[in-house]
Amino acid sequence: MKRNTLVLTLVLFIFATFAWAGWANFEYRKQAAERLLAQAARGELVVDAAGTPEYVSPLKGKPAPAFSLENLDGKKVSLADYKGKAVLVNFWATWCAPCKIETPWLVELRDQYAAQGFEILGVSTEGDGVGKDDKAAWDKDKLAIAHSAQQMHMQYPVLIDGDSIADQYGGLDELPMSFFVDRNGTVVEVQMGLTSKANIEGDIKKTLGN
Amino acid sequence: MGTGLRALAGLAIGLGTLLAWGQVDSASRSVLKGAAVEYMYPEQLTVTAGKATDVALHFRVAPGLHVNSHAPKDEFLIPTTFSIPDGLGVQLAAVTYPVGKDFTLPADPQNRLSVYTDEFVIQARIVAAVGNHLIEAKLHFQACDKSICLPPKTIPVAIDVIGK
Numbered sequence: 291m292k293r294n295t296l297v298l299t300l301v302l303f304i305f306a307t308f309a310w311a312g313w314a315n316f317e318y319r320k321q322a323a324e325r326l327l328a329q330a331a332r333g334e335l336v337v338d339a340a341g342t343p344e345y346v347s348p349l350k351g352k353p354a355p356a357f358s359l360e361n362l363d364g365k366k367v368s369l370a371d372y373k374g375k376a377v378l379v380n381f382w383a384t385w386c387a388p389c390k391i392e393t394p395w396l397v398e399l400r401d402q403y404a405a406q407g408f409e410i411l412g413v414s415t416e417g418d419g420v421g422k423d424d425k426a427a428w429d430k431d432k433l434a435i436a437h438s439a440q441q442m443h444m445q446y447p448v449l450i451d452g453d454s455i456a457d458q459y460g461g462l463d464e465l466p467m468s469f470f471v472d473r474n475g476t477v478v479e480v481q482m483g484l485t486s487k488a489n490i491e492g493d494i495k496k497t498l499g500n
Numbered sequence: 501m502g503t504g505l506r507a508l509a510g511l512a513i514g515l516g517t518l519l520a521w522g523q524v525d526s527a528s529r530s531v532l533k534g535a536a537v538e539y540m541y542p543e544q545l546t547v548t549a550g551k552a553t554d555v556a557l558h559f560r561v562a563p564g565l566h567v568n569s570h571a572p573k574d575e576f577l578i579p580t581t582f583s584i585p586d587g588l589g590v591q592l593a594a595v596t597y598p599v600g601k602d603f604t605l606p607a608d609p610q611n612r613l614s615v616y617t618d619e620f621v622i623q624a625r626i627v628a629a630v631g632n633h634l635i636e637a638k639l640h641f642q643a644c645d646k647s648i649c650l651p652p653k654t655i656p657v658a659i660d661v662i663g664k
Contacts, residue, residue, distance in 0.1 A: 384576040385642055386649040391608045417651025438576055464648040483647035484607055 333460030333467075333482065345482035347460050347469075354379065354471040355458035359413065359449040362436050367411070367447055374473055376403075376497040378410045378490075381452050381459070381467040383417060384431075384438040388484035389466040393442045395487040399494055400446050406498050407473070412444055415452030415462055422451075470497040536565050536643035536650055539657045540619070549630040549663035552593050557582065557622045557657065559639065565650075566615035567641040569600025573614050578642035578652050582622050589633035590661050596623040605646055628663035635659055 333347040349355070354377075358368040369377065380396060382389035393412075400410045414435045420427040432450060439448045456462040459469065460480075470479040470493045479493040540558040547553040561567055568577045584592040598621060600614030622639075637657040643650045 383649065383651075385578045385652065387574070387577065387605060387611075387613060387644060388607070388647050388649060391605060415651075434576060464650060466648075484605075485647070486607075 345480065347480035349460055349469065349477045350480050352477055353475050354469060354477050355455065357455045357458065359451055362439065362448055362450065367449055372409055373475065376408045376473055377471040378494065379413060379469040379471060380410055381413050381415045381462055381465055383415050383465050384434045386465045390442065392466055392484055393444060395490060397443055397445060399491055403494055403498065408494060408498055410446040412446055412448045413452035414448065414450050415456065415465060417453060470494065472497050472499065534562060536562050536653065537567060537639065537641055537655060539639065539655065542659065544660040546662045546664060547628050549628055552625050552627050555624045555626055557624055558619060560619050561617050564645050565643045566603055566617045567643045569614040569616055570597035571600065571614055573612060580616060580639065580641040582624060582637065582639050584635060584637040588635040589629045589631060590635050591627045592624060593627050594625040626661070628661045630663045633661045633663065635661055
């Protein structure tokens with residue numbers, strides 16, 4: 291009898307321990323999910339169980355965040371100005387070597403698909419923390435952007451101060467970054483980093499609904 | 501011990517195993533984040549006060565990444581630079597940067613970049629005043645891998661310089 295009581299107490303203790311562990315695990319996972327949700331506003335490079343890196347954007351399938359930025363002539367250009375068109379919002383920087391490789395592809399693809407209602411907005415994102423209040427640094431940045439755009443024959447609108455909309459576009463922690471926005475204003479694809487001309491073209495076709 | 505109690509104990513053990521398995525699943529995906537460049541050493545230096553002293557500063561670039569050398573081959577690329585802010589009791593008299601390694605992106609094999617990878621050493625000539633100076637020097641760089649670039653960054657280089 292005494293032995294049975296001892297065993298019963300032990301089993302109850304084990305149950306209590308597991309119940310506590312289960313509760314602690316639930317709380318841990320709940321907090322982890324909340325953390326993940328909080329981070330969801332930012333794009334993240336994650337590796338899956340197989341070790342393959344994958345960029346996960348919180349914007350895919352959602353309306354593209356509205357913005358209004360200056361072009362190199364100082365005129366405001368809004369994403370809304372391109373309503374009804376398929377738009378590739380391409381974030382780049384003067385110091386970004388992979389951006390310089392993909393830009394000639396973008397120039398060619400823009401020429402190829404413009405007649406179907408396709409446009410590219412090249413948003414310079416220098417990431418150097420320079421704001422308009424530092425006029426000398428701002429002008430220096432602007433000059434470098436203009437020079438770079440000219441050198442790469444960027445015939446499409448080049449906008450400046452992409453940093454000001456970085457948070458809306460998932461952080462822009464890596465460049466180049468491309469958001470493919472369809473005619474309804476929805477982000478249908480997101481590409482992070484240099485891919486290939488064929489990949490970009492495939493996503494342009496998807497964005498155009500081809 | 502009765503059969504019922506044995507079954508109860510078995511159930512408890514099984515339950516515990518299931519809970520532990522749940523923990524592993526949540527850890528199977530991890531986020532790729534980290535410092536592109538880290539300062540390694542020296543953390544402390546003893547120098548003759550008022551006399552120029554050469555110091556080798558060791559840095560490490562994260563695997564798979566590169567940073568532009570001090571003399572990148574493109575005017576738009578951001579060079580790696582080392583500096584010591586004024587007023588810390590330690591002056592930077594001169595800096596010698598290592599020569600960059602040639603590097604080409606697979607998508608553009610014609611264009612050679614000059615970069616630092618793995619570990620690199622910057623030779624700094626410093627002059628310290630008498631006393632113990634915990635300085636926070638700075639390394640400014642811009643890192644990329646084969647397909648992406650990270651924004652330019654400045655990291656602190658903390659060194660305890662003792663001038664005797």
